[in-house]
Amino acid sequence: MSIKGKVWKYGDDVNTDVIFPGxxxxxxxxxxxxAVHALEDLDPKxxxxxxxxxxxxxxxNFGCGSSREQAATCLKYAGVGAIVAKSFSRIFFRNAINQGLPLVQCKEAVExxxxxxxxxxxxxxGELSCKKDIFKFPPLPESVLGILKDGGLIPHIKKIIKIKEGE
Amino acid sequence: MGKTFAEKMLALKSGKESVVTGEIVTVSPDIVMSHDNTAAIAKKFKQIGINKVKHPEKIVIPLDHCVPAATEKYAVNHKEIREFVQEQKIENFYDINTGVCHQVLPEKGHIVPGTLILGADSHTTTYGAFGAFAAGIGRSEVASIWATDEIWLRVPETIKINIEGKIPPGIYPKDIILRIIGDLGADGALYKAVEFSGKVIKEMDIGGRMTLCNMAVEMGAKIGYVEPDEKTIQWLAPRTNKKYEIIKSDADAEYEKIIDYDISDLEPQIACPHTVDNVKPVSKVAGTKINQALIGTCTNGRLEDLKVANEILRGKKISNGVRLLVFPASMEVFAQAMELGILQELVKSGAVIMNPGCGPCLGAHEGALAPGEVCLSTANRNFKGRMGCKEAEVYLASPAIVAVSSLYGEITDIKGDLK
Structure with a gap:
């Protein structure tokens, strides 16, 4: 699993209200x-x-605030393939993975x-290459990669239940 | 070495003898809460390909975020939820005449010490005030729990916050939690369990403890927690017949950090636009003109809060040009405030009494702001655009500061108005 893309850079504490207004x-x-409203109150462009x-x-603290999963969904459907941040808010972290949107926590890379x-x-x-350097980050655990590869938690659970039924 | 509340709870609920921080455990929650987002969750649930939720008795659904429905779209959303509730035989459904989820669940006896509750709402942390393990999750995860009765959780490290001293007059739990968030920052407790303890917490009423745990998430916390005591037991006694066991941290539990506060000299605090951790003493922003004042939400819409506001406003008129909106947190609170004559007096002071709901706090319903307007609110978030308009500003403070400021039309320190 890898991705190559153009960077949109933002600051600290990007909250769920500016990502997807309540x-x-x-x-x-x-x-x-x-997706049309993604980051509407932070960067209308x-x-x-x-x-x-x-x-x-x-x-x-990317994604702090509400538990609204649409904050992850709107970014994914707007075309975002990954988010790199110094840290992520807890619920957003779960939501992004569950929406099949991979996250990388790497302070040095962000800087x-x-x-x-x-x-x-x-x-x-667990490698990020940018203009300046190559940065290492702990690879995502198998269980998380599994959810991402299946395209999110719902298709992942669907698959698991089918496997269990077949057993 | 002893164990923290969080470690004990997640060991208990995952069926393990003991767990360590950082460990990922699979648990079966006691309660799963969702609200107006239930229709969206139901659609995800159906995508899994299952027809029946595994444990309807564990599901609690209050409607509160946009009640009564503001538009046809909201009405359709509510209708779909009511149909789903019937179809799945979910008994613990509370329609629009009940109140805000985080007030309703404790009032209706769903929360007792030792409950593991996960809710599709970030302020689910509120229930930690009763010694429950309560964390927010997303919509897909709720759908997944409905289907499998399982979820993974990471065992969090715990930060203990000891609050000592004597509460000065005019200072309320909201001032204390705003100060803590201001000091620790919006990510100061990221992924952590936060235990509130000390003399001030022991003396604090249940409503105040709920305010603290409610806002723990504003510093990134996974859960808030207050050790249950006689006050908790008495508050719960008329509301629930559930049997429960009180789970406490051991005296020699290992904390990531212990932070001590003495609040004897604390001034009223205010969170300034546009982040909750942008906290200043009220005296620093006194004189800022306000257009709207809001008392309510899951943070500060309880009877204790309405009483405080009414003490300040009784017999006086709010300033011309200020709109004071009062949202009791639940119908139980509404009825009590009515019986005590509080609502009548607030109306005489110029307040608009609204039905219980979350609407304006997230810009979903009622009390939206126009560009250039300022709202002083008892809510828990002041993010840009939060109340429906990104060119408006939201300040957060205690019900006392909101009430006194509505008298003068500007942010006002409470000093001169204490009875």
């Missing part, structure tokens, strides 16, 4: 429609200009990546 939480259910395989690079550059991430090797 006023849409119960009125928008189509992921493609969610983002949803209009973002291309497939984009990589968000951010500071500490050395600039907005607009193209970076490559290899999740199995």
């Amino acid at each position: 006023k849409y939480t119960y009125t928008i259910s189509d992921p493609k429609e969610m 983002f949803a209009k200009e973002v291309k497939k395989e984009a990589i968000i690079v951010a500071g500490r 050395n990546i600039s907005s607009g550059e193209t970076i490559t991430i290899d999740f199995e090797k």
Whole structure:
């Protein structure tokens, strides 16, 4: 599992309200429609200009605030292929994995990546290559990789239940 | 070496003799809570390919985020939830006339010490005030628990916050938790369990403990916790017939950090736009004009909060140009406040009394702001755009500061208005 994409860089404490405003939480259910509002209150340019395989690079505590899973869903459907941050908020971390959106926690890499550059991430090797350097991060555990490879928690559970039924 | 509450709970619920911090365990939760997001969760659940939830008796669903429905879309959302509840024979469903989830679940007797509860809401941490292990999760995870009765959790390290001293007049639990969040930062307790202890907590009423645990998530915490005591037992006695065991941290438990506070000289605190950890003493921002004042939400909409506000407002009129909205946290609180004459007096002071709900706190319903407006709120979040408009500002404070500020039309320290 690897990804190569253009970086959109943001700061610390990017919260779920600026990623996906609360006023849409119960009125928008189509992921493609969610994507139109991705990062609306932080960077209105983002949803209009973002291309497939984009990589968000951010500071500490990315995704803090609400438990709303749409914060991860809207980014994924907007084209984000991975998020690299100094740290992630707990619920957002779970939500992103469960939506099949891989995350990398790597402080050194964040400090050395600039907005607009193209970076490559290899999740199995735990390696991130950017213009300045190559950075190592602990590879994701097998269980998490399994969820990501299946495209998220729901398809993953579906698969497991089918396997159990077949046994 | 002894064990913390979090370690004991996750060992118990995963069927292990003991667990260590950092370990991933699979647990079967006692309660799974979801609210207006239930329809979306139900759709995910159906995608799994199962027709029946495994344990309908573990599911609790209050409707609260946009009640009564603001538009057709919200009405359809509620209708789908009611149909799902019927189809799945979910008994613990609370319709729009009950209140905000985090007030309703304890009131209706679902939360007792030692409960493992996971909720599709970040402020699920509130139930730690009763000695429960309560954490927020996402929608897919709730659907997955409905299907499998299982979820993985990481055993968190614990930060203990000791709060000593004598609460000065005009200082409330909200001021204490805002100060702590201001000091530790929005990620100061990321992934951690936070135990609140000390003399001040022992003396604090249940409502105050709920305020602290509610906002623990605003510093990144996985759970908040207050050790149950006689006050907890008495509060629960008329509300539940569940049997429970009180689980406490051992005296020699290993904490990641112990932080000591003496709050004897604490001033009223306020979280300034646009982050909850941007906390200042009220005196530093006094004079800031406000357009709206809001008393309510899962943080501060309890009877204790309405009483404090009414003490300050009784017999006085709020400032011209300020809209004071009061949302009792539940119908039980609403009815009690009505019986005590609090709501009538607040109306005479110029307040608009709303039905219990979360609406304005997340910009979903009622009390939205216009560009350039300022709201002083008792809620728990002040992120940009939080109350429906990204060009508006939200400040967070105690019900006392919100009440006194509504009298003057600007952020006001409480000093001159204490009875």
